[in-house]
Ligand SMILES: Nc1ncnc2c1ncn2[C@@H]1O[C@H](COP(=O)(O)OP(=O)(O)OP(=O)(O)O)[C@@H](O)[C@H]1O
Ligand SMILES: Nc1ncnc2c1ncn2[C@@H]1O[C@H](COP(=O)(O)OP(=O)(O)OP(=O)(O)O)[C@@H](O)[C@H]1O
């Protein structure tokens with residue numbers, strides 16, 4: 001792993017959606033799905049992205065891939081700013097950055113065979129002769145642990161774990177450097193989840209892949225990530241190396257999240273303070289610190305002043321008035 | 328522990344009729360009991376028959392092909408398999424209530440939630456309407472729905488997933504059931520909301536002494552909640568014991584596989600997770616002998632022809648395996 005060279009750099013990424021309103025867009029409101037997110041991922045590195053449902057994790061992934069147009073901000077892939085690339089150039093860069101979704105079923109064409117699904121990107125980009133393409137498909141099938149004869153099967157003939165392998169084979173077809181996984185193992189049974197996680201980690205080793213790994217299972221994220229970013233209501237509230245984040249979390253939200261994780265042995269059961277209340281609306285995020293409506297240690301200042309993400313010398317970043325290290 | 332089970336299931340077989348062949352057996356010779364105030368967790372991968380077990384208790388099997396082929400479901404001694412249709416309807420939502428895997432399918436989209444809860448109370452307790460709506464409000468408060476007075480008038484689609492699940496729980500508990508069947512009650516939820524809901528079930532259980540049958544595939548939830556654990560594979564019980572027995576000494580190769588495959592906080596990271604190769608077989612492709620044999624690293628030729636019986640192991644711990652457990656490979 002060479003975390004020194006950032007393969008993917010994201011600066012001040014913002015994505016607002018216009019929602020609601022009547023005729024002619026009157027009364028439409030801005031939903032701040034992602035509201036100023038920055039991070040970078042080194043070669044061969046996995047950045048885990050966690051946070052409650054609706055905090056903007058998928059939107060970060062989509063905006064980075066420009067599957068949705070970012071409202072503002074900058075995305076740099078292997079040193080090149082791709083934010084303002086036209087569609088032709090952007091399409092070309094897609095070779096370098098691929099995505100795996102939670103539900104591979106909805107992202108795989110039901111009328112194509114598994115072999116065609118993996119071959120399609122090679123055809124689209126005109127890579128190799130048909131014979132070479134078929135060889136590459138065979139290689140990819142073997143690499144993700146699918147049988148050669150399964151190339152003739154249709155997606156509905158695969159189990160969930162096999163479909164996820166198929167999605168991975170397709171994502172690998174063009175030899176990307178970055179893979180964005182949006183909950184790639186969340187729908188799988190624990191035994192199959194283990195198979196897919198092991199596969200993703202093996203492939204990372206083999207090809208030096210960088211992963212942005214979105215998940216809500218903190219056990220999975222701790223297992224697979226080198227660094228972890230925690231999001232709350234469209235913002236990163238804490239980002240740190242895995243050990244620092246899980247062993248010495250600083251942000252009160254990260255603490256609450258970790259406290260809520262089920263124990264792994266009945267003897268470890270404990271009384272805990274459970275975060276109360278629901279996530280506020282991203283249409284009207286609370287002023288000041290967005291977490292103040294649920295934060296157990298909030299002070300007056302938190303209601304007025306938004307805490308910046310302060311990163312210390314070790315790279316541990318925290319957005320909290322009370323918990324950020326003063327430099 | 329009190330040996331006076333509220334719910335006792337004996338030799339349950341749940342099957343689906345097929346054209347002219349023999350029925351497909353989804354739950355096979357399953358027995359268990361749940362005592363007052365106790366939580367029994369049923370774990371296993373997708374397709375192992377967990378939901379069908381709970382649905383069998385209330386005779387809510389998918390029509391027209393699902394049916395109970397054999398066995399008894401004793402609620403305080405009364406066999407629910409044999410009672411009349413009006414009697415089983417009387418049991419549902421009153422003595423035994425269920426939280427379904429899909430909250431949206433069991434909430435009525437065109438009725439506000441206050442009315443839905445109040446109607447449940449009305450049907451089962453026959454109180455005056457005002458008393459029923461008061462109870463509905465009280466229940467929303469108990470399940471910690473913020474601004475309950477306002478939420479009473481809202482419709483299911485206006486609530487977040489976590490709130491819908493809490494409404495389901497409010498409805499399930501509104502009549503203080505003696506048995507609660509909770510089928511993956513927190514699977515679709517964030518960990519913070521999951522923690523709230525598990526706490527809630529525990530608190531209410533403490534107050535009402537409800538016996539809880541909790542179905543999940545998440546061993547973390549089991550570790551949080553279970554007094555006893557029943558591990559199911561391909562329709563059969565493969566291991567059962569107290570939570571301590573199962574977590575201290577998981578014995579069946581399937582249980583051990585599940586434990587090893589789960590990445591958990593503070594566990595070893597970066598290394599490989601234990602895998603169980605393959606997947607749960609489909610109903611029409613269940614192997615003979617031990618149904619886990621095609622995925623089991625300990626399988627011998629005997630395992631492929633003869634199904635292992637459940638055997639008592641130590642204390643209340645039982646295991647169905649030829650190769651492990653007391654007296655194994657004898
Ligand atoms: N196309 C869209 N139009 C309007 N709002 C959207 C759109 N897509 C997402 N949102 C909103 O943006 C916010 C962030 O959504 P996003 O899907 O990124 O969350 P998430 O963190 O991935 O959640 P989950 O864990 O549930 O997948 C949510 O409030 C969501 O409702
Ligand atoms: N209506 C049906 N007709 C035929 N087979 C069915 C039907 N419903 C369920 N089955 C089969 O019965 C088996 C057990 O299903 P069940 O829903 O009980 O599994 P489960 O353990 O609850 O799984 P999950 O964790 O996915 O909810 C599965 O193999 C399933 O395919």
Ligand code: SF4
Pocket residue numbers: 251252253289290291292293295296297298299302307319320321322323
């Ligand atoms: S800034 Fe204030 S409200 Fe926000 S997390 Fe820190 S203490 Fe809590």
Ligand code: SF4
Pocket residue numbers: 579580581617618619620621623624625626627630635647648649650651
């Ligand atoms: S009976 Fe045989 S196949 Fe079944 S779990 Fe035991 S060792 Fe494995």
Ligand SMILES: [Mg+2]
Pocket residue numbers: 057058059182
């Ligand atoms: Mg998402």
Ligand SMILES: [Mg+2]
Pocket residue numbers: 377378379428510
């Ligand atoms: Mg189920």
